[in-house]
Amino acid sequence: MRVSKGTNLWQARRGYALDARVELPDVGRLTSMPAPALAGLAERFRAIGLGPSLRRLVRVGDRLDDALRAPLRVWTARRLRDPAAFAARLFILHDPVTEQEATAALGDLRPLRDGGLVEDVAAGLTSRLHLAVAGDLYLLGDLPGLGGDAVMPICGATMELVRATLPAAAVGSVLDLGCGGAPVGLLLARAARRVVATDVNPRALAFARVNAALNGVTNVELRLGDLYETVRGERFDRIAAHPPFVARPAGARASTFVHGGARGDELPLRVLAGAAEHLTPGGRAVVLGDWPVVDGDPLDARVRAAVGPGAADVLVLESPPKNLDEYCALHTAVEHRELGEAFAQAAIAHRDHLETLRLRGLALACVVVAPGNGWTSHLPVRHVSDVPITAESVDRMLAARRLAFAGDEAIATAKLRLPEGARLVEQPMPGGAPPSAIVQLPTGRPEWPVVLDAASAAWLARIASAGSVRDAARGTPAEEPAAVGAARDALLRGALDVA
Numbered sequence: 001m002r003v004s005k006g007t008n009l010w011q012a013r014r015g016y017a018l019d020a021r022v023e024l025p026d027v028g029r030l031t032s033m034p035a036p037a038l039a040g041l042a043e044r045f046r047a048i049g050l051g052p053s054l055r056r057l058v059r060v061g062d063r064l065d066d067a068l069r070a071p072l073r074v075w076t077a078r079r080l081r082d083p084a085a086f087a088a089r090l091f092i093l094h095d096p097v098t099e100q101e102a103t104a105a106l107g108d109l110r111p112l113r114d115g116g117l118v119e120d121v122a123a124g125l126t127s128r129l130h131l132a133v134a135g136d137l138y139l140l141g142d143l144p145g146l147g148g149d150a151v152m153p154i155c156g157a158t159m160e161l162v163r164a165t166l167p168a169a170a171v172g173s174v175l176d177l178g179c180g181g182a183p184v185g186l187l188l189a190r191a192a193r194r195v196v197a198t199d200v201n202p203r204a205l206a207f208a209r210v211n212a213a214l215n216g217v218t219n220v221e222l223r224l225g226d227l228y229e230t231v232r233g234e235r236f237d238r239i240a241a242h243p244p245f246v247a248r249p250a251g252a253r254a255s256t257f258v259h260g261g262a263r264g265d266e267l268p269l270r271v272l273a274g275a276a277e278h279l280t281p282g283g284r285a286v287v288l289g290d291w292p293v294v295d296g297d298p299l300d301a302r303v304r305a306a307v308g309p310g311a312a313d314v315l316v317l318e319s320p321p322k323n324l325d326e327y328c329a330l331h332t333a334v335e336h337r338e339l340g341e342a343f344a345q346a347a348i349a350h351r352d353h354l355e356t357l358r359l360r361g362l363a364l365a366c367v368v369v370a371p372g373n374g375w376t377s378h379l380p381v382r383h384v385s386d387v388p389i390t391a392e393s394v395d396r397m398l399a400a401r402r403l404a405f406a407g408d409e410a411i412a413t414a415k416l417r418l419p420e421g422a423r424l425v426e427q428p429m430p431g432g433a434p435p436s437a438i439v440q441l442p443t444g445r446p447e448w449p450v451v452l453d454a455a456s457a458a459w460l461a462r463i464a465s466a467g468s469v470r471d472a473a474r475g476t477p478a479e480e481p482a483a484v485g486a487a488r489d490a491l492l493r494g495a496l497d498v499a
Contacts, residue, residue, distance in 0.1 A: 024142060024146060024148070024149065024150060024203070025116055025128040025129060025142075026116060027116075027203055027206045027207065027210075028206070029114070029115050029116035030115050030116055030117065030129070030140070030206070030207075030210050031206050031209055031210060032115065033111060033114070033115035033117075033210075033213075034111075035213040037111045037115070038210060038213040038214045039213060039214065039215075039216050041106070041112070041117075041138075041214060042138050042214050042215055042216070044105075044106055044107060045087065045138055046136075048082075048083040048084045048087060048105060049084045050084045050087050050088065050133070050138075051133055051136070052084070053080070053082070053084035053085060053087075053088055054084075054088060054092070054133055057073050057076060057077060057088060057093075060072050060073045060076045061073065065333070066333070066337070067333065067337055067338075067339055070093075073093060074089070074093050074095045077089050077093055077095065078095070083104045083105040084105070086101040086102060086104060086105035087105040087106065089101075090102060090105065090106075090118060090125065090126060090127050091127050091129065091130065091131035092130065092131050092132075094126055094127065094130075094143070095126070096121055096123035096124035096125060096126045097124050097125055097126070098124050098125070099124070099125060101124075102118060102124075102125045106118075109125075116128070116129070117129060117140075128143065129141070129142065129143070130142060130143045130144065130152075130153055131153065132152075132153040132154040132183075134154050134158060134159060134162075134183050134187060135159075135187060137183065137186055137187065137211075137215050138211075138214055138215060139153035139154055139181055139183050139186075139211050139214075140153055140181065140207060140210055140211060140214065141153030141154075141180075141181045141207050142207075144334060144337075145334050145335045145336075145337055147253050147254075147255045147258070147335055148253070148254070148255060149201050149203050149257075150203075150255070150257060151180050151181050151201065151203050151204045151207045151257060152180065152181070152257055153181050153183065153207070153211075154181075154183050155180075155242070157242055157288055157289075157364070157384070158183050158184060158242065160288060160366075160384045160388060160389065161184055161240055161241075161242045161286065161288045162183075162184055162187045162188065162240075163388050163389065163390050163391065164286050164288065164366050164368075164388075164389045164390065164391060164394060165184070165188060165238055165240040165286045165391060166187070166188060166191055166390075166391050167191050167192075167237070167238060167391060168391065168392065168395070169191075170191055170192065170193070171191060171192050171193070171237035171238060172192065172193045172194070172237055172280075173192060173193065173194050173195070173196070173234075173235075173236045173237050173238075173280075174188045174189070174191075174192040174194075174195045174196070174236060174237065174238045174239075174240065175195075175196050175197075175198070175231060175234075175236040175238070175239045175240070175278065176188065176195060176196070176197040176198070176220075176240055176241075177198055177227065177228070177239060177240065177241040177243075177271060178198070178199055178200075178227070178241055178242070178243050178244075178271070179197035179198060179199050179204065179205075179208055179222075180199060180201075180204045180207070180208070180257065181204060181207040181208050181211050182197045182204075182207075182208035182211055182212065182220065182222075183211070184240050184242065185197040185208070185220050185240075186211060186212060186215060186217050186220060188238065188240065189217050189219050189220050192219070192237070192238070193219065194219050194220075194221065195219060195220045195221070196220075196221050196223060196230075196231060196234070196236070197220055197221070197222050197223070198222075198223045198224070198225055198227075198230050198231065199224065200224070200225065200226045200227075201257075202224060205222045205223075205224055208220070208222050209222060227270060227271060227274060228274040228278060231278060234278060235278055235279055235280045235283065236278055236279065236280065236283055237279075237280050237282065237283045238283060238284060238285075238286070239275055239278060239279065239283070239284070239285035239286070240285075240286055241268075241271045241285070241286070241287045241288075242287075242288050242289060243267045243268045243271050243287070243289060244257060244258050244259050244267055245264050245265065245267070245268055245289035245290050245291070246258045246259055246264055246290075246331055248261065248262060248264075248353075249349045249350055249352070249353035250262075250353070251349070252346070252349065252350075258331075262357075263292055263357055263359075264290070264291075264292055264362075265289075265291055265292055265302070268287060268289050268291070269302065269303075269306040270306075271287055272285075272287055272303055272306040272307050272367060272369060273306045273307065273308070275287070275307065275312075275369045276307060276308070276310060276312035276369055276371065279312075279369070279370070279371055280371075281371055282371075283370065283371065284368055284369065284370040284394070284398075285368070285369040285370075286366060286367070286368055286394070287366075287367045287369075288364070288365075288366050288367075289364070289365070290322070290327075290362045290363065290364050290365075291318075291362065291363055291364075291365045292357065292359045292362060293321045293359060293360045293361040293362060293363050294357075294358065294359060294360065295358070295360055298378070299316055299318055299363070299365060299378070300314070300316045300376055300377075300378035301376075303316055303367055303376075304376045307369055309374065310374065311371065311372060311373060311374050312369055312370065312371060312372060312374065313369070313370045313371070313372030313373065313374065313375050313376075313377075313398070313401070313402075314367070314368070314369055314375070314376045314377070315367070315368040315370075315377050315379070315394070315397060315398065315401065316365055316366075316367050316368075316376075316377070316378045316379070317365060317366040317367075317368070317379055317381045317389055317397075317446065318363050318364075318365040318378065318379070318380055318381065319363055319364045319365065319380075319381055319382065319383045319384065320363065320380075320382075320383060321360065321361025321362060321363045322361060322362050322363065322364070323361070324351065324354055324359065324361060324362065325351065327362055328347050328350040328351040328354065329347050331350065332346045332347040332350055333347075364383065364384060366381075366384075366389050366394075368394055368398070370398060372402065373402075373405060375401065375405040377401050377405075377492060379397070379447065379492070379493075379494075380448060381446040381447060381448070382446050382447075382448060384446075387443075387444060387445065387446045388446070389446050393445065393446055396497065397494070399498050400491040400492065400494070400496075400497065400498060401491070401492065403491060403498055404488045404491040404492050408481070408484050411469055411484045411487050411488055411491075412468065412469050412470040412473075412480060412483075412484055413468055413469070413470060414468060414469055414487070414498065414499075415467060415468055415498075415499040416463055416464065416469065416487055416490070416491070416496040416497065416498060416499060417464055417496065417497055417499045418439070418460075418464045418495070418496065418497070419441055419442055419445065419494070419495075419496075419497050420442065420497075421441075421442030421443075422439055422440060422441050422442055422495075423439070423440045424437055424438075424439055424440075424457065424460065424461060424464075425437060425438050425439075425440055426457075427451075429454075433454070434454035434455075435454060435457075436451065436452060436453050436454055436457060437451075437452045437454075437456075437457035437460070438450065438451050438452070439452065439460070439490075439495040441494060441495075445494065447493065447494035450490070450493045450494060450495040452495070455482075455486075456486050456489065456490075459472065459482065459483055459486035459487075460486065460490055460495060460496065462483075463483065463486065463487055463490070463496065464496065469483050469484060469487045470483070
């Protein structure tokens, strides 16, 4: 299945004040809607071309912050006099439409009014629920910025987690841990015989149930409970988790969807602590989130300590740290869209909190746990917005590390090659020193280009053209350790692949 980016137009609401104190709508009315009525709504969205219409709206003000582009997207949608634009105004832009416009978009409005999907306000009809599109799925949730037990239909990294987890071939079972409205579980359900989706928030499971019916997905089982407590004794081929990871300052209003603890990584570390015992022999867990960058406390050591010393392999793919000032401003703006005094106070409190924790930054990292021999490997990678981490790239990285940590004899007898499309480029050095080299990796690889000294570059060229690493040493026992060492380093950095 091809995974495309989700469409989520977070916008200032025009039918309601954007305030974290707004009461959450009664999701019970929504869950009482018959499954055929929900499935019919999704069919209606497809029939009117809502997906393509949203892609057009996304381009409006795409370089501006949300608060700045919101009115321009509303302005644009009001001038698109078609049913898809009316639906976008109702469920995504939250700009009231007339009864006639709503009927043109959705047909019979009675079941939608009964289910609380649309309601009357002074300016016309609008919705207190928010719609997002992920691939060809339609997902309902709460409006952005409500806090508390609100459930977002999708978040910024949802599709990145799916890309990193989606297996190339069908698997038996998937666990969507902390599923929220279950966008990850519903997308992975197409590659699995069954999916178990769990969450500690009953409201999240209510939306997950609605979203499954909306999209006609029938192989997802929903369970209410904290982390792994509802799946004791069960094992899965894939575990996917994007747990809350934002640090919560003292006195800040708690959000089930947002906060991962005082520092932010407390909950993600709990997720990792239980992963290994719930994996099948060939399974893997993928946990995605922003992680605190702390001097003297490297992320790979922190993750290893959480997973424990048993026979589980750990791969940490860490992107460059984010700017803390920008991070605090952006996260605070989600709950304070008007950017007034409350926003200023909350942003400063968040920044003060991170300063107290002595964080050097926050880095998006994809952590992979798999049954194995107990090795831990850390690899700096490019940001997922530049080069996504796919399940295929995770397969390749795991294969390279399994060989790299298998021992000298396994490496010596292995056949290794430069990645397809890679180039070994000489770098002249000053003072007449031997030239170094850069392995320029093909487009689509999350690893950074690999810089090698002259000796390592020479070994790389020999290994990449030899039948085995031992052959590259030309049968000279004295040279074989150097060849094996160069091969191991190149495998771990992505400069060589297992042929």
